[in-house]
Amino acid sequence: MPQHHIIDPLVVVEETVRASRFSGLAELLDDDDYASLDPDRLEEWVTQLREVERDIRRLRLRLAHELNGPGAECDQCGAPVLGRTDRRYCSPACRQRAYRRRSA
Numbered sequence: 404m405p406q407h408h409i410i411d412p413l414v415v416v417e418e419t420v421r422a423s424r425f426s427g428l429a430e431l432l433d434d435d436d437y438a439s440l441d442p443d444r445l446e447e448w449v450t451q452l453r454e455v456e457r458d459i460r461r462l463r464l465r466l467a468h469e470l471n472g473p474g475a476e477c478d479q480c481g482a483p484v485l486g487r488t489d490r491r492y493c494s495p496a497c498r499q500r501a502y503r504r505r506s507a
């Protein structure tokens with residue numbers, strides 16, 4: 404039995420989505436709250452959040468691939484495109500990049 408079958412796919416997706424929701428709580432903090440944090444831990448937190456962002460982005464793109472099928476890919480980066488079927492880009496950033504490339 405392959406190792407990945409030990410993990411329930413539903414648990415992986417549900418837990419990742421649930422954990423990502425807590426990131427909204429950070430908006431409740433004000434400048435004093437952030438100033439009260441341990442400066443020695445900032446680098447560790449930034450590094451971990453960068454990895455989480457990457458993992459969540461990968462999960463989102465992979466789920467979008469399941470949702471939309473292999474046909475709907477971003478013209479700029481090839482990532483799956485969410486939403487309307489006439490959308491050409493996966494994100495505003497990719498639309499901007501494509502525009503800059505065309506007008507360069």
Ligand SMILES: [Zn+2]
Nearest residue numbers: 477480493497
């Ligand atoms: Zn893209």
